[in-house]
Amino acid sequence: MHELPVIEKILKVVLAHAAKHRVRKVLAIYLDVGELSDLEEQWMQHYFDHLSKGSRAEKARLVIERIPARLYCAQCGETFSFTTTPDESNACPVCAGCDCQLIAGQGYFVKNLEVI
Numbered sequence: 001m002h003e004l005p006v007i008e009k010i011l012k013v014v015l016a017h018a019a020k021h022r023v024r025k026v027l028a029i030y031l032d033v034g035e036l037s038d039l040e041e042q043w044m045q046h047y048f049d050h051l052s053k054g055s056r057a058e059k060a061r062l063v064i065e066r067i068p069a070r071l072y073c074a075q076c077g078e079t080f081s082f083t084t085t086p087d088e089s090n091a092c093p094v095c096a097g098c099d100c101q102l103i104a105g106q107g108y109f110v111k112n113l114e115v116i
């Protein structure tokens, strides 16, 4: 279950923030999760509920936004959507270059917190 270590890290970040800003309770955690990431929302919430018990973030809601995958072409500077269909290439639509890197759509990050 790869959601578990991810949630551990997120909770650590959230609690550190809560302690620093003297937050009484964390109500919601807004997360950006890349489209290519295989994190599953229901498991994330499940592990979160489990790990956050007794902490300031107990019962906080995870609000997850899926971020579409995008590529950046190092040759012409174009950014374009990443396609997950195996028979379509992810070459640049402008210059057909293949020197492209993923700039969005992977991993996750904590975007915002709702606290009291």
Ligand SMILES: [Zn+2]
Pocket: 073, 074, 075, 076, 077, 078, 092, 093, 094, 095, 096, 097
């Ligand atoms: Zn290009």
